[in-house]
Amino acid sequence: MKAGQTAAERLKTAIDPREFDTPEFRRDPFPLYKRLRDHRPIFRDGFHGRWALSRYDDIVAVFQDNERYDRALYRPEGPYKFGERSVFGPNILEYGNGERHRWMRNIVADQFVGNRLQAFLPYIEMIARELLDKISQKAADDIAKGFSDSGEVELVSEFTSQFPVRVISNMLGLPRHDEDTFVDWYQRLIAGMGSGQYYVDGIHARDEIWDYLEPIIEERMEDPGEDLVSRIVTAELNGKRMNVGEVKGFVALLLAAGGDTTDKAIANMWYHMLYTRPDQFDEVQADHSLWTNVFTEMMRYDPVVHVQGRRTTCEIEIYDEVLPERSPVTLYLAAGNRDERVFKNPDTYDIFREDLHMGRELRSGRYPDGRAGHLGFGMGQHFCMGYAMARQEAIIASTRLCEAMKNPRPKFPNHEGITGPSINEGGFRAPRELWVQFDVA
Ligand code: HEM
Known part of the structure; x- marks a missing residue:
């Protein structure tokens, strides 16, 4: 049980891992991402046999930690x-x-x-x-x-x-x-x-x-x-x-x-x-x-790619959980991108936002100007x-x-x-079709 949480509180904030496989999640995963960030920043998903991370800084930390997280999933x-x-x-x-x-x-x-x-x-x-x-x-x-x-x-x-x-x-x-x-x-x-x-x-x-x-x-x-x-x-x-x-x-x-x-x-x-x-x-x-x-x-x-996977190379403690060595960890890039700890009004699409580094990506999280980069390319x-x-x-x-x-x-x-498809099928998101009308000059 999460430290300091009563049984009633735990029930209110519980997340059923089968939610990741529902049509609702495919259509709109963002409400579940928010619940993960707010209540289960490290989520033990016994149903799919993995752990899930959803906060921006936690995901960046994993990407930058080659010692303790490997991409060798296979x-x-x-x-x-x-x-x-x-x-x-x-x-x-x-x-x-x-x-x-x-x-x-x-x-x-x-x-x-x-x-x-x-x-x-x-x-x-x-x-x-x-x-x-x-x-x-x-x-x-x-x-x-x-x-x-x-x-x-x-x-x-x-x-x-x-x-x-x-x-x-x-x-x-x-x-x-x-x-x-x-x-x-x-x-x-x-x-x-x-x-x-x-x-x-x-x-x-x-x-x-x-x-x-x-x-x-x-x-x-x-x-x-x-x-x-x-x-x-x-x-x-x-x-x-x-x-x-x-x-x-x-x-x-x-x-x-x-x-x-x-x-x-x-x-x-x-x-x-x-x-x-x-x-x-x-x-x-x-x-x-x-x-x-x-x-x-x-x-x-x-972003198109919502998830990336890693595997722990040793026992790791995150928040109040202990991940054994060789645990699969799913990084919810698209959840980190909507983290209100990093982006103001994260659920608003705004091409003029000032807290996002626009333009060519670097390979790191925060930029020298203090803005954060998106996680869509890992x-x-x-x-x-x-x-x-x-x-x-x-x-x-x-x-x-x-x-x-x-x-x-x-x-x-x-x-x-x-x-997007369910967690089992890769996690790419896009419209199936997009009809556009236009004038012919
Ligand atoms: C918008 C389009 C694209 C998106 C969203 C995307 C997303 C990603 C992400 C998230 C990763 C990181 C994988 C990880 O951390 O394990 C990745 C790796 C990679 N991408 Fe892309 N990608 C895009 C376009 C492309 C294009 C155009 C190419 C090739 C010309 C490409 C080639 C690769 C390769 C080879 C890797 C593996 C890199 C490595 O393991 O060192 N991607 N991509």
Whole structure:
């Protein structure tokens, strides 16, 4: 029992772990996050066999403590599919905090930031333009045929779910005529993160990708170009390069880590502009430099990735609980982002908030200016490698969408909102669909 709490108080603040698996939680997890922060900052969840942390400072402390918390979640006898059983194959996400992780990360991390990222910006622009041309053409045709007197688009299927994966496949230097196959593989990989038939089909998709990649990897090892596959296969650290198996796993992971998250991020930004803050959307349309604030505040207020896992490496005491060695710990990033101890009016989406560090992320919690960073990309040793790329893609895509669609507005006044799968299925959140109406210039 919590120190100083009576049995009656305990009952009032009790949390049933099955709440994490309810449709209500998928639709709106934030009330439960608040109860966790207020009453169970360390929550022993016997039902799912884990502990949960929800306060900002506690999550930052775990991210920064490599000694006592490891990311090596996977055990041969455990429930997670890893190594050859993983839908991506062996990949960097499976390594803990050790040297092997550092080596693999350092060998490629600089490909996704700075000048190397800048070199890929033309691809990002090109893919955005191609998808938007299709949307504009369809709108013009519909109006010409009298089907509609304004343009309309379902953003998720026609834009967001297409855009980042096509950007990555171009960066990797894969043939453009295979792009549709790549989109199909990526969607099967993502579905394969689930179970049953989806998982089996995901493994098939992964094997098809691997067969497809093998000759390309070997060719680029022999004769490298400027593309990302060439850069990954030739990158060297301490005299060592990645082997073919590691490259295949890394490329498969890039499709999911880079594609699936960024597509949902763009959808979340647009959902909140259209439905939550149409007043601020007007200001953003008048000044596109504000998209960077829209992105950052989305990463705080309603990020795509709500949870990350760690495992204790020794016995740890937090608040009044003792976590044994090798305890799984779930970090509720999205709960920490709404922590009223850190952010004023945390349940308000506000692109002008002054307590959030806007703009490029660092890998730490508090910034020198005293503002706090969002937790949506994690922090510390495993901080998202694609953070700068995701930001660039989301901002370029949103700016170009605004230029192509005059006066964008929701097609339907009501929307079921942003939802996410249960704790057992990964925890990504995004709207399933997003219909937008617009004027054609
Ligand atoms: C808005 C989009 C994105 C979100 C929300 C996101 C979120 C995250 C988070 C929370 C982590 C931390 C994992 C941990 O602490 O265990 C992470 C790691 C990672 N992300 Fe992202 N990500 C995004 C985009 C991307 C992109 C575009 C790429 C690739 C180009 C990428 C590649 C990776 C990789 C490789 C890691 C593992 C890093 C490591 O273990 O050292 N992500 N991401």
